Amino acid sequence: MKPSRRGFSSFRYALEGIVTSYKTQRHLRFHCVAAVIVITAAIALSLPVRDIALLLLVIALVISLELVNTAIEAVVDLAAPEWHRLGKIAKDAAAGAVLVAAVFAIAIGVLIFYEPVMSWLGFR
Numbered sequence: 001m002k003p004s005r006r007g008f009s010s011f012r013y014a015l016e017g018i019v020t021s022y023k024t025q026r027h028l029r030f031h032c033v034a035a036v037i038v039i040t041a042a043i044a045l046s047l048p049v050r051d052i053a054l055l056l057l058v059i060a061l062v063i064s065l066e067l068v069n070t071a072i073e074a075v076v077d078l079a080a081p082e083w084h085r086l087g088k089i090a091k092d093a094a095a096g097a098v099l100v101a102a103v104f105a106i107a108i109g110v111l112i113f114y115e116p117v118m119s120w121l122g123f124r
Contacts, residue, residue, distance in 0.1 A: 024070075027066060028067070028070065031059075032063065039055065042112075042113075047113075054108060058108050058109075061101050062102050065097050065098045068097070069094040072090055076091055
């Protein structure tokens with residue numbers, strides 16, 4: 001670890017963490033692609049700004065938890081390269097946090113998109 005961080009160094013390190021995680025974590029890439037699709041659809045359907053803000057919030061939550069999950073997995077692997085019950089619990093709990101956030105993000109997306117999509121398809 002580097003001794004001190006000044007100015008934009010902390011920001012640069014954070015970006016390095018995001019980029020490295022994006023390059024190495026398949027699930028993070030999936031969530032990012034899904035986020036782009038969701039935001040594009042929200043704009044195309046002219047959703048209200050409040051709905052787009054809520055979508056951005058749940059997207060940020062899922063992506064943030066995916067980054068935390070990646071950090072926990074890396075720390076567990078560093079601390080205990082061999083399999084350990086406690087390491088498994090830590091990794092599984094972190095993955096579970098991502099899953100909970102993703103499921104609720106999907107539920108919120110369905111609630112927000114249902115009516116506009118039905119109208120667009122001509123069912124309302």
